[in-house]
Amino acid sequence: MKRHRxxxxxxxxxxxxxIGGYAIGQSMFAKTPVLKxxxxxxEFRLADLExxxxxxxxxxxxxxxxxxxxxxxxxxxAEMPALQKVYDKWKDEGVQLIGINLxxxxxxxxxxxxxxxxxxxxxxxxxxxxxxxxGLKQYPTxxxxxxxxxxxDMIIGGPLSEDQIEWQVRRLIES
Amino acid sequence: MISNxxxxxxxxxxxxxxxxxxxGKPLLExxxxxxxxxxxxxxxxxxxxxxxxxxxxxxxxWNFFSSVKVAVWLIVITLVAASLGTFLPQExxxxxxxxYEEFHEYYKSEYGxxxxxxxxxxxxRVYDSWWFITLLVMIGTSLVVCSLDRVIPLYRALSKQQxxxxxxxxxxxQVAYVGDAPQDREAWLDRFxxxxxxxxxxxxxxxxxxxAEKDRFSRWGPYIxxxxxxxxxxxxxxxSIPGWNIDTxxxxxxxxxxxxxxxxxxVKSEKFTVEFYTDDELPESMKGKLRPKLFNTKAxxxxxxxxxxxxxxxxxxxxxxxxxxxxxHPLEYKGLKLYQYDYTPQVKLISxxxxxxxxxxxxxxxxxxxxxxxxxxxxxxxPYTLTLRDKFMEFGGFxxxxxxxxKSREPIAPAFVFIIKGPGLPESGETYIYFPRxxxxxxxxxxxxxxxxxxxxxxxxxxxxxxxxSEFTSTLxxxxxxxxxxxxxxxxxxxxGVAMGSYWHHRRVWLRxxxxxxxxxxxTNKNHIGLRREVSGILARSGLPVPENxxxxxxxxx
Numbered sequence: 207m208k209r210h211r212x213x214x215x216x217x218x219x220x221x222x223x224x225i226g227g228y229a230i231g232q233s234m235f236a237k238t239p240v241l242k243x244x245x246x247x248x249e250f251r252l253a254d255l256e257x258x259x260x261x262x263x264x265x266x267x268x269x270x271x272x273x274x275x276x277x278x279x280x281x282x283x284a285e286m287p288a289l290q291k292v293y294d295k296w297k298d299e300g301v302q303l304i305g306i307n308l309x310x311x312x313x314x315x316x317x318x319x320x321x322x323x324x325x326x327x328x329x330x331x332x333x334x335x336x337x338x339x340x341g342l343k344q345y346p347t348x349x350x351x352x353x354x355x356x357x358x359d360m361i362i363g364g365p366l367s368e369d370q371i372e373w374q375v376r377r378l379i380e381s
Numbered sequence: 382m383i384s385n386x387x388x389x390x391x392x393x394x395x396x397x398x399x400x401x402x403x404x405g406k407p408l409l410e411x412x413x414x415x416x417x418x419x420x421x422x423x424x425x426x427x428x429x430x431x432x433x434x435x436x437x438x439x440x441x442x443w444n445f446f447s448s449v450k451v452a453v454w455l456i457v458i459t460l461v462a463a464s465l466g467t468f469l470p471q472e473x474x475x476x477x478x479x480x481y482e483e484f485h486e487y488y489k490s491e492y493g494x495x496x497x498x499x500x501x502x503x504x505x506r507v508y509d510s511w512w513f514i515t516l517l518v519m520i521g522t523s524l525v526v527c528s529l530d531r532v533i534p535l536y537r538a539l540s541k542q543q544x545x546x547x548x549x550x551x552x553x554x555q556v557a558y559v560g561d562a563p564q565d566r567e568a569w570l571d572r573f574x575x576x577x578x579x580x581x582x583x584x585x586x587x588x589x590x591x592x593a594e595k596d597r598f599s600r601w602g603p604y605i606x607x608x609x610x611x612x613x614x615x616x617x618x619x620x621s622i623p624g625w626n627i628d629t630x631x632x633x634x635x636x637x638x639x640x641x642x643x644x645x646x647x648v649k650s651e652k653f654t655v656e657f658y659t660d661d662e663l664p665e666s667m668k669g670k671l672r673p674k675l676f677n678t679k680a681x682x683x684x685x686x687x688x689x690x691x692x693x694x695x696x697x698x699x700x701x702x703x704x705x706x707x708x709x710h711p712l713e714y715k716g717l718k719l720y721q722y723d724y725t726p727q728v729k730l731i732s733x734x735x736x737x738x739x740x741x742x743x744x745x746x747x748x749x750x751x752x753x754x755x756x757x758x759x760x761x762x763x764p765y766t767l768t769l770r771d772k773f774m775e776f777g778g779f780x781x782x783x784x785x786x787x788k789s790r791e792p793i794a795p796a797f798v799f800i801i802k803g804p805g806l807p808e809s810g811e812t813y814i815y816f817p818r819x820x821x822x823x824x825x826x827x828x829x830x831x832x833x834x835x836x837x838x839x840x841x842x843x844x845x846x847x848x849x850x851s852e853f854t855s856t857l858x859x860x861x862x863x864x865x866x867x868x869x870x871x872x873x874x875x876x877x878g879v880a881m882g883s884y885w886h887h888r889r890v891w892l893r894x895x896x897x898x899x900x901x902x903x904x905t906n907k908n909h910i911g912l913r914r915e916v917s918g919i920l921a922r923s924g925l926p927v928p929e930n931x932x933x934x935x936x937x938x939x
Contacts, residue, residue: 215443218525225618226518232621233514240479253692278787283780310774310790311755317771321784332692333639341479 240341245357247272247349248339252306252329255316260304260329268302269378270351271371274342276308277318282346285365290324292371301375303327308345309334350374352381390547400426403543405550419934420553422904425538429530446519446526455523459516466507469499473509476630514618521614524607532604539597544587544891546902551891554902556913557934558920558927562899570892573923577890580915591892600906602882609875616867627861630722635851636731638683638698641859645689646717647698651679653724653855676721678706678855682714706857716861723856729753730792733817734847737762738839741805748847751817753792765803765838768810772797776816776825794821805837815840817848888912903932 241247249262273289275282286305293303303326307315312330319328331337340347346364348371351357358378361370386394392403399421400407407420420426429447436444445451469492472484488496488505499505507513552559563569566589574584574591582593620626624643631639633650640647656675660668680703687697704712712719736747746763753774760767773787776796780786788794795817802810811834816822828835842848890903901920905912917929 214529215439218522218529219439219442222518222522222525225615226515226522229518229618229621230511230514233509234511251690251692257693259692276790278774278778278789280778280780280786283782283784283786308790311772313756313758313769314772314774314787330692335640335642338642343477 241349241357241360243357243359246355247351247357248336250306250329250336250339252331252336254330255312255319255328260327265302265304265351266355267353268300269353269375270349271301271303271375271378272349272351273303273305274308274337274340274345274347275305276310276345277314278310279308279345281364283318283322285346286322286324288366288368288371290322290326291368292375293326295372296375296379299379301378304329306331306336308337350378352378354381395428397428398426399428400550401547402427402538404545404547405543406547407549407553418553419555419557420550422554422906424531424535427534427538429534443526446523447530449527452520452523452527455516455520459513459520462504462507462513462516465504469496469505471508472506473628514621517614517618521611521618524611524614528604528607532601535600539600542592542594544585544592545590545893546592546891548893548895548900551893551900551902553934554891554904555909555934556903556905556916556932558901558916558932560899560925560927562894562897563925566894569923569925573892573919576919576922580919582888582890589894591890593890595888596885597887599881599885600887602878602880602885604878605881606875606878609871609873609878611871612874613868613871616864616871619864619867620862625861625863627717627859629859630856631859632725632854632856633678634727634729634731634854636849637851640685640696641717644717645685646701646714647683647685647696648712648719648857648859649681649683650855650857651681653678653851653853655724655853676708676724676855678721678857680704680706680712680719680857682712682717682719716863716865718860720858720860721855722858725854725856726852727791727793727854729851729854730795730817731849731851733842733849735815735817735840735842737765737767737801738841739804740837740839748842751797753795756797763803765801766810768800768802770798770800770812776821794818796821796825799840801834801838803838806834813838813840817842886911888915890916909933909935 247262251259251261253259271289273285275286277283289303289305293301297303305324305326305328307328307330309331315328315330340349344362346366348361348364348366349357350359350361358381359374361374386396386398386408388394388401388404388406388408390401390404390406392401394402394408398408399412402425405426407426412418412420469488472478475484475487478484478487484505485497485500488500490496492499503510503512551557570586570589570591574586574593577584577593580595582595584591584593586592627643629642631641631648633639633648633653635650635652638647638649654675654677655673656677658672658674662674663670663672681700682702682704683698684701685696686699688694689696702712702714704710706712706719706721708721711721730753732750732752734748734750736745737749738745744763746765749760749762749767751760756769756772758769760769773785773796774790775788775793776785777794778786778788797815797817799813799815800810801813802808812831813834814827814830816825816827821827886905886907888903888905890901892899892901894900901916903912903916913929913932917927917932920927
């Protein structure tokens with residue numbers, strides 16, 4: 207009977223550790239919708255201007271810049287050429303740059319891209335789903351993601367200068 | 382084992398036993414010294430399960446949670462924390478704020494110094510905080526451990542009760558009688574037992590000793606209600622399982638469809654309407670002000686059946702429910718609930734159905750439907766071919782390079798740039814800028830922009846019936862709480878336990894003879910007066926009238 211009692215004690219305390227630990231752990235590491243340096247950006251699956259689907263996993267292992275932009279946002283428009291220049295300079299080193307458009311029509315996006323003459327991949331968010339996952343509040347927002355998939359830095363607002371972007375890219379490569 | 386746990390009747394009791402498990406003789410020194418005082422009958426005087434002579438770590442943790450004193454403190458602290466959390470709105474109810482600093486600013490500006498202190502102490506995010514969850518987990522543990530430690534010894538003590546109890550055990554009950562034994566003991570006992578049975582007692586006899594008992598099950602009431610509470614607590618904790626608890630907000634214009642994040646469901650607002658109180662319905666002080674009386678979102682819930690999550694295709698939606706969402710009348714579907722939360726008045730165009738007029742002949746063609754979001758790129762209207770080249774949702778801005786741009790992505794002041802080909806127009810077509818809103822035509826001088834072509838053709842809507850627009854943006858609160866059924870089960874079991882423990886009383890009567898004396902003791906855990914009345918009545922009908930109040934064995938000083 208004594209041995210029986212001990213078993214019950216261990217089982218009860220083990221369950222407490224398991225269930226309690228899970229519940230407390232969940233509350234401690236509760237995900238806030240706001241990303242910060244060190245976090246992993248949410249996964250996404252979006253179409254580009256040509257209609258090809260891109261999955262966030264295909265950028266794994268590369269230094270990655272994710273720029274959220276819209277044609278209605280003056281600083282977003284202003285920083286496009288700077289982004290393109292840095293991209294041209296570093297793409298051979300494996301640096302990836304993607305511009306995620308803020309749920310506008312393909313037509314508006316295509317026209318603007320033709321105007322500014324950028325050729326880095328543009329992905330089209332739909333119904334603000336990806337933007338919400340990233341917890342965006344201001345445009346533009348640019349995420350700099352290390353090859354290991356963690357966010358090194360995020361810059362809210364703009365326009366970013368070429369030097370600013372380049373400095374961030376060097377940090378990504380050095381990490 | 383300590384030697385004094387062995388009773389004179391020969392039974393070996395565990396450490397911490399107050400009354401011998403077999404015969405009921407008081408075992409503790411201090412109980413023996415005062416041989417008159419009524420006995421403490423809690424848990425039948427059995428030892429709490431975990432009481433041990435040499436506790437080690439696991440036993441110490443166990444003993445901590447086994448203490449009712451600890452349990453009471455845990456409950457008190459939790460209640461205080463929970464009530465402090467109700468003073469200011471919790472962070473989770475505030476939209477669009479996320480970081481510590483944002484909340485700090487918010488509480489400071491809204492509630493001043495108090496707000497700042499509450500926020501700093503974490504009292505603006507009580508219910509999801511790790512320490513509150515820890516308190517709940519500890520209460521849960523305490524419930525399980527306290528119950529196990531008490532219900533098992535109690536069950537064992539009650540299921541192997543001896544009929545013949547120690548003289549002191551009987552005479553020191555709170556309801557007790559000592560008197561001369563009747564002449565014919567057997568005959569009297571038969572009569573007494575018959576009277577007890579009439580009152581639904583189960584009677585057991587062992588020689589000339591007798592024991593009667595009824596409604597023992599009511600003793601399990603508190604433990605059943607603990608089981609209910611544990612289920613309740615587990616249900617509350619289970620809300621942290623991903624997908625079990627969704628609490629989010631969706632803003633929809635009239636006619637807009639959006640996916641509910643993390644689900645296969647899409648919701649569409651057909652039309653939001655708001656009704657205001659008329660002046661007759663308002664008190665004097667509020668007359669002339671707009672007070673909303675009824676908000677209503679005519680909503681349709683869809684389930685995605687094909688191409689879900691495929692960014693290159695529109696999802697195929699199947700309508701599953703239609704409902705008018707009003708305050709307190711959410712749309713409910715399979716545990717998903719959509720509540721009316723807020724609304725913002727903002728006129729946005731949805732679509733227009735204009736006609737093309739040949740200004741030279743006066744002929745009209747069309748109408749054709751032009752959607753503001755994702756419009757078709759070409760239109761064939763009568764002899765005219767329209768190709769959409771560019772569009773602006775809120776025309777009127779220019780960027781640093783002087784290029785025209787949209788001021789927002791909402792169809793507030795849309796502009797469309799068409800290439801029109803047709804009679805009287807050049808082969809290659811001509812550019813025509815179209816502002817669906819009349820006011821924008823004037824502000825942006827549509828005719829000036831269009832120059833010569835403005836004299837040849839015109840795109841225009843003939844009446845407001847050809848314009849579809851959204852007046853309001855309705856914000857819905859989306860919630861799922863898959864833990865709710867378990868909360869209800871827990872609460873129901875809790876109530877069953879409460880009823881068992883409250884409406885039935887466990888009553889026991891012991892009787893024995895010692896020489897020519899007879900001793901009767903009776904015990905209940907509640908309503909002693911009722912028990913005395915019942916025992917007095919049974920004794921009277923058995924030919925032994927004893928007044929109710931003389932059965933009261935409680936000390937006058939108590």
